[in-house]
Amino acid sequence: MENRPPTIEFEDETIDVERLLVEPQDGNVPLDSVMCFNEKTSEKATDIREVSCSFGATSAGTAHEEGDILNRDVLNSLHTEDDGGYFRLQNDFCSMGEEYLLENCCIGYAGVGFAESITDLEYVSSECLQISVSDSPVLTCAGIDSPWKSDLFKIMEVPECQNDVVDLKSYEFSEIPSPQHESEKLAEKKPLKSPQESIDKVHDVSRHYFDDVPSDENATSLSHPVEMFSCPKDEKNDEYGPAGQSGESNRIQGKDELVTLLSAESPSDALPMLKRSRKPTKRYIDEVVDPISRHSKRRREVSSSTVRDKYVGVKDLKKCHMGSKAMKLPAEESAVKAIQVPFGLLVHKECPESPAYKLVNSSDKRILMNKPKDNCVASKNQKKRDECTPVVHQMKRSDGTPAGSQKKDDNVSGAHLMKKDQYITNIHLTKRNESVMATSQKKKEKDLNGGPLMKSDDCLTAPSQKIKERSMFAGSPKKEDECATAICQKKRDEFPTVESPEEVSGRRKHHRLWTNAEVKKLIDGVAEYGVGRWSRIKKIYFPASAHRTSVDLKDKWRNLLKASGLQGQHKEQGEKKRNIAWRPLPKSILRRVCELAEMHPYPKGGKPTTAHIRHVSPDKSTDITLSDYRRILRSINGS
DNA sequence: ATTAGGG
DNA sequence: CCCTAAT
Numbered sequence: 001m002e003n004r005p006p007t008i009e010f011e012d013e014t015i016d017v018e019r020l021l022v023e024p025q026d027g028n029v030p031l032d033s034v035m036c037f038n039e040k041t042s043e044k045a046t047d048i049r050e051v052s053c054s055f056g057a058t059s060a061g062t063a064h065e066e067g068d069i070l071n072r073d074v075l076n077s078l079h080t081e082d083d084g085g086y087f088r089l090q091n092d093f094c095s096m097g098e099e100y101l102l103e104n105c106c107i108g109y110a111g112v113g114f115a116e117s118i119t120d121l122e123y124v125s126s127e128c129l130q131i132s133v134s135d136s137p138v139l140t141c142a143g144i145d146s147p148w149k150s151d152l153f154k155i156m157e158v159p160e161c162q163n164d165v166v167d168l169k170s171y172e173f174s175e176i177p178s179p180q181h182e183s184e185k186l187a188e189k190k191p192l193k194s195p196q197e198s199i200d201k202v203h204d205v206s207r208h209y210f211d212d213v214p215s216d217e218n219a220t221s222l223s224h225p226v227e228m229f230s231c232p233k234d235e236k237n238d239e240y241g242p243a244g245q246s247g248e249s250n251r252i253q254g255k256d257e258l259v260t261l262l263s264a265e266s267p268s269d270a271l272p273m274l275k276r277s278r279k280p281t282k283r284y285i286d287e288v289v290d291p292i293s294r295h296s297k298r299r300r301e302v303s304s305s306t307v308r309d310k311y312v313g314v315k316d317l318k319k320c321h322m323g324s325k326a327m328k329l330p331a332e333e334s335a336v337k338a339i340q341v342p343f344g345l346l347v348h349k350e351c352p353e354s355p356a357y358k359l360v361n362s363s364d365k366r367i368l369m370n371k372p373k374d375n376c377v378a379s380k381n382q383k384k385r386d387e388c389t390p391v392v393h394q395m396k397r398s399d400g401t402p403a404g405s406q407k408k409d410d411n412v413s414g415a416h417l418m419k420k421d422q423y424i425t426n427i428h429l430t431k432r433n434e435s436v437m438a439t440s441q442k443k444k445e446k447d448l449n450g451g452p453l454m455k456s457d458d459c460l461t462a463p464s465q466k467i468k469e470r471s472m473f474a475g476s477p478k479k480e481d482e483c484a485t486a487i488c489q490k491k492r493d494e495f496p497t498v499e500s501p502e503e504v505s506g507r508r509k510h511h512r513l514w515t516n517a518e519v520k521k522l523i524d525g526v527a528e529y530g531v532g533r534w535s536r537i538k539k540i541y542f543p544a545s546a547h548r549t550s551v552d553l554k555d556k557w558r559n560l561l562k563a564s565g566l567q568g569q570h571k572e573q574g575e576k577k578r579n580i581a582w583r584p585l586p587k588s589i590l591r592r593v594c595e596l597a598e599m600h601p602y603p604k605g606g607k608p609t610t611a612h613i614r615h616v617s618p619d620k621s622t623d624i625t626l627s628d629y630r631r632i633l634r635s636i637n638g639s
Numbered sequence: 640a641t642t643a644g645g646g
Numbered sequence: 647c648c649c650t651a652a653t
Binding site: 640641642643644645646 | 651
């Protein structure tokens with residue numbers, strides 16, 4: 001974690017806020033038109049570097065001056081207004097990884113200073129998030145009154161963010177040149193001298209950004225970073241939707257909540273109150289979140305938490321402030337520390353263990369959920385998450401091995417690493433993690449089967465599942481014909497939650513269900529090369545499948561023979577039936593197996609293969625199967 | 640390394 | 647499937 005300590009410098013009376021603007025590849029054309037805040041204000045104000053996702057202030061408030069406009073509104077307006085370069089941010093955002101954006105936004109808002117290039121997002125992100133979170137509420141509240149509404153932010157640069165890599169090239173503070181606003185700003189800014197004040201100031205600034213942000217991006221990022229990411233375009237409303245309220249109403253609620261968190265200030269008062277209110281909020285949060293504080297460490301890991309997390313994070317953050325002692329955050333240095341604290345989401349995710357924690361989280365989440373966040377994703381994610389969490393617990397327990405805890409960590413970390421997007425987005429992630437975990441376990445248990453391939457088929461591997469599958473097959477042979485994979489998916493869908501635990505506990509042995517296609521191939525291979533040349537068959541017919549070793553082929557063949565009942569050479573009837581019961585092999589396959597078996601009985605007697613087949617082939621009358629066999633073979637091949 | 644066979 | 651033994 002390379003962090004650059006969030007640097008907030010306060011210079012005498014001037015506040016210099018730098019924003020990190022992500023530049024669109026295109027360039028910073030707008031810059032010229034827009035004044036660089038740094039340059040302008042550097043003298044005046046504290047120097048706050050913000051890494052903004054690239055929010056530039058657009059021309060003065062313009063339509064946004066309304067300030068109170070909900071983020072959504074803002075966004076919408078932006079869309080409509082979208083000036084060529086300035087607002088392209090949204091689009092970019094969309095493309096950008098959510099995490100990245102969030103982080104950036106958070107950072108920017110937080111006022112954390114980052115070097116021009118930020119390589120390590122994680123660290124930043126966590127801190128930033130915290131900061132942003134902490135600030136965001138305030139900002140939101142402030143938005144109402146925000147004097148700076150008029151300020152224009154332009155998006156100087158839109159960073160190209162790749163999901164994983166956040167490359168912030170240049171962060172520039174783009175401030176609105178509008179003199180009027182500036183004057184206002186200055187007036188306000190000047191007063192700040194003491195660090196504390198300066199900090200407050202920063203917050204104010206952030207607020208301004210939020211409220212004022214003319215561009216959707218700004219507003220969104222500030223107030224609802226998540227939303228932006230998740231639903232960059234028009235979906236914001238939808239996000240709120242889960243709550244069932246209109247975006248505005250939601251937002252209002254969010255504010256209210258925030259206020260409540262802060263200290264139950266009325267939204268209207270928020271602006272002035274905000275600063276003060278914070279403390280109350282913290283306490284409030286602390287009380288609520290308290291249990292979570294324990295998990296602070298973990299939180300940090302999770303830092304990449306999603307937007308939703310952020311919201312939650314606010315609480316946590318504050319709480320953290322209280323209990324921040326534990327936190328090791330590098331940022332501790334100054335007032336900033338407090339900001340850094342929040343890794344609420346992480347905690348939630350991480351601490352499935354304690355029921356209390358869990359409850360708290362869930363409750364918090366729900367509460368938060370109502371707010372802005374991206375509901376669309378959130379609802380899903382949450383659901384998944386909830387499921388996942390319990391699952392994890394189960395896993396641990398079931399495993400009983402020390403690995404349990406580790407695994408958990410791994411999952412978390414893995415998720416974290418994977419990217420915040422996923423994390424946030426995440427259901428998939430969770431599932432993946434589970435699967436991954438399962439896989440890892442598998443590996444631990446044994447590594448024989450090919451790892452990579454297994455993934456897709458893993459579900460099959462799970463013993464329990466397998467069993468189910470088999471039973472199902474028995475019931476209806478047809479299914480077997482279908483791809484095992486399909487079945488697996490099906491199962492998953494049916495028991496998403498259950499599955500993971502099962503897998504974990506059940507331990508999927510390497511069993512991989514043989515799909516019909518595989519069986520066919522095997523048969524073909526046998527037909528081609530005869531019994532015994534498993535390695536060859538494997539090579540030719542199962543080149544891609546890492547699993548399915550020659551031994552496996554052999555075993556399978558053996559099983560097929562057994563199933564077909566031919567092995568013994570006779571008594572098909574009774575045996576066959578039984579076999580069928582065992583496995584729903586498709587009749588066609590069964591027949592072929594029988595034919596082949598007859599053609600070349602398993603080696604003991606020796607005789608193999610093609611030669612034999614050829615030999616037989618002449619004898620059409622004798623071997624009904626031969627012609628049939630070939631025909632089938634072809635059909636199979638074709639299929 | 641493959642194959643056969645038992646578990 | 648896994649493992650071992652025999653080639």
